[in-house]
Amino acid sequence: IKIFGFDGSKANVIYEGNVTGYGAEPGSHIHYYVDTDMNTVLLTRKNPQTFTIEEWSKLENGEFKIVKSFSDMPDSNDINAGIDQAFRIDGKTVSKEQFNMELQNIRDKWTDIQLSDTTYGKAVSVIEATKNTLITLGYKFDNTISGNCGNDVSYNLDNNGVLTISGNGGMTDYNRYYESPFFGNQNVKKVIIENGVTSIGKNLFNSCHELTSIDIPDSVTSISSNAFWDCTSLKSIIMPDSITTIGDSVFNNCTSLEKAKVSESALNMGLFVFYKCSNLKEASLPSQLKSVPSRIFSDCSSLQNISIPDTVTNIGDGAFYYCESLQDITLPSGLYSIGEEAFEGCKSFTTMVIPSGVTYINKELFWSCDNLKNVTLHNDITTIDDSAFGYCKSLTNIQLPSKLTKIGMSAFSNCTGIISIRIPVSVSTIERNAFNAWTPDQTIYVEGKNYAPAGWEDTGYFSWNGYCNAKLVWNA
Numbered sequence: 001i002k003i004f005g006f007d008g009s010k011a012n013v014i015y016e017g018n019v020t021g022y023g024a025e026p027g028s029h030i031h032y033y034v035d036t037d038m039n040t041v042l043l044t045r046k047n048p049q050t051f052t053i054e055e056w057s058k059l060e061n062g063e064f065k066i067v068k069s070f071s072d073m074p075d076s077n078d079i080n081a082g083i084d085q086a087f088r089i090d091g092k093t094v095s096k097e098q099f100n101m102e103l104q105n106i107r108d109k110w111t112d113i114q115l116s117d118t119t120y121g122k123a124v125s126v127i128e129a130t131k132n133t134l135i136t137l138g139y140k141f142d143n144t145i146s147g148n149c150g151n152d153v154s155y156n157l158d159n160n161g162v163l164t165i166s167g168n169g170g171m172t173d174y175n176r177y178y179e180s181p182f183f184g185n186q187n188v189k190k191v192i193i194e195n196g197v198t199s200i201g202k203n204l205f206n207s208c209h210e211l212t213s214i215d216i217p218d219s220v221t222s223i224s225s226n227a228f229w230d231c232t233s234l235k236s237i238i239m240p241d242s243i244t245t246i247g248d249s250v251f252n253n254c255t256s257l258e259k260a261k262v263s264e265s266a267l268n269m270g271l272f273v274f275y276k277c278s279n280l281k282e283a284s285l286p287s288q289l290k291s292v293p294s295r296i297f298s299d300c301s302s303l304q305n306i307s308i309p310d311t312v313t314n315i316g317d318g319a320f321y322y323c324e325s326l327q328d329i330t331l332p333s334g335l336y337s338i339g340e341e342a343f344e345g346c347k348s349f350t351t352m353v354i355p356s357g358v359t360y361i362n363k364e365l366f367w368s369c370d371n372l373k374n375v376t377l378h379n380d381i382t383t384i385d386d387s388a389f390g391y392c393k394s395l396t397n398i399q400l401p402s403k404l405t406k407i408g409m410s411a412f413s414n415c416t417g418i419i420s421i422r423i424p425v426s427v428s429t430i431e432r433n434a435f436n437a438w439t440p441d442q443t444i445y446v447e448g449k450n451y452a453p454a455g456w457e458d459t460g461y462f463s464w465n466g467y468c469n470a471k472l473v474w475n476a
Contacts, residue, residue, distance in 0.1 A: 147181055149204065153197055155181070161189030161210070171201035173224050179203075186210045195219045200227045202247065209233060218242045223250050225270060232256055239263040248272055255279060258302075262286060269293045271316070274300055285309055292319045294339060301325060304348075308332055313357075315342050324348065331355050338362055347371055350394075354378060361388045363408070370394060373417075377401050384411050386431070393417055400424055407434050407464075418442060422476065429455040430464035438470035445476035 146156045153167035163182070165171070174180040182188055184207040191205065191214040202224035205211060211231045218240045225247030228234060236259040237251065243263035248270035251257060259282045260274060266286055272295045274280055280300045285292065287309050294316030297303055301324045308315070308329060314337040320326060322345030331338075336357035343349065344367040352366070353376040361384045366372060368391045375389070381401040386408035389395060396417045400407075406429040412418070413436035423430075425448035435444060444465070451474070456464040465472065 170199035173202035442470040
């Protein structure tokens with residue numbers, strides 16, 4: 001008998017456990033021991049029986065392979081994952097009834113083994129009997145599944161890992177990821193969506209870690225949220241231009257994704273679309289896009305180049321957050337809004353020119369852009385908010401706008417490369433630690449003032465120049 005499951009706990013026993021489903025009664029079980037010689041199995045039921053194991057057999061590609069080591073045996077979690085069975089006697093496939101008759105002749109007490117249901121397909125156990133005293137249980141997995149994932153959309157997964165989806169209309173949106181028929185299915189290697197299908201459902205391929213490629217036809221117009229979340233083996237995606245809508249987090253944490261061609265028609269895109277795609281190097285945006293969604297490329301640390309279309313008027317919060325490899329980009333002239341943290345951690349930036357329509361430098365906009373040396377700010381900018389340029393240690397030259405009214409908390413914290421900065425007379429508010437960690441080698445020139453006005457925080461270490469050792473020159 002080939003036994004599954006191992007975890008020895010007795011001095012003279014190296015493997016033991018319960019095998020469920022043996023015997024005539026459904027759900028019955030047998031406790032077994034394997035001795036230290038690894039050649040005898042004691043199975044206790046109503047009457048203990050001992051069988052000498054002459055050899056173990058294991059199925060590989062549908063054929064039995066003889067093995068002599070327990071290390072080659074499948075894990076108990078594997079063998080307890082199926083429902084179908086096939087039977088062979090001396091290598092010949094027989095019916096269940098024929099097998100049981102022969103098995104009765106060999107060992108009167110034994111019948112076939114029943115296996116439990118599984119979530120991700122089915123295991124096919126192959127029980128082989130010989131006309132001698134050797135009885136072996138091998139196994140293989142039948143990963144084929146089929147069913148519906150839409151009102152008029154069906155799917156079929158073959159044993160090569162190719163999942164074909166066909167029909168007409170949209171796929172089902174699964175609000176709970178675990179309800180998708182493919183959730184976490186590691187047998188899915190490739191997806192082919194046939195023409196006629198119009199949408200890819202929410203959470204449909206969530207956590208299909210072995211999925212490497214997908215073919216999307218021109219009939220598809222939308223991809224719903226989380227559709228490919230955590231598909232960590234997916235390497236590239238080419239969207240047809242028929243797609244107009246891309247939901248939130250569609251490719252979130254696709255850590256092997258290297259190239260993404262976004263549909264030219266996808267003017268309605270959600271948040272976090274490529275979040276944490278850490279190997280993404282090439283990506284495109286639709287040429288008529290109006291707004292770059294928040295966090296769309298957040299933590300895409302390998303992204304090197306991106307072209308922001310001239311039609312873009314808004315860049316959302318954290319859109320390029322910690323895109324550490326991203327080279328200098330040109331912001332469109334029609335841009336009027338840049339969200340918080342939009343370029344935080346873009347450590348490869350060296351130069352940035354803010355377009356004339358942007359009047360508010362948001363919180364942590366360029367925080368920790370270590371290599372940013374030059375920033376051009378136009379005179380209509382009124383606010384530089386909290387930590388906007390914090391830790392831009394390479395920044396050497398910045399001229400504050402003549403209409404600037406507010407400098408936020410820690411706005412220039414640890415900007416130790418700036419030789420000098422001039423605060424224009426228009427500034428009425430400076431919040432605490434705006435120039436934190438500045439050194440005596442740096443100079444702050446204050447225009448038109450002999451002392452800090454009421455709007456400049458002045459509470460010791462939490463004052464506008466708290467923890468700042470730079471030289472102050474008043475009424476400069």
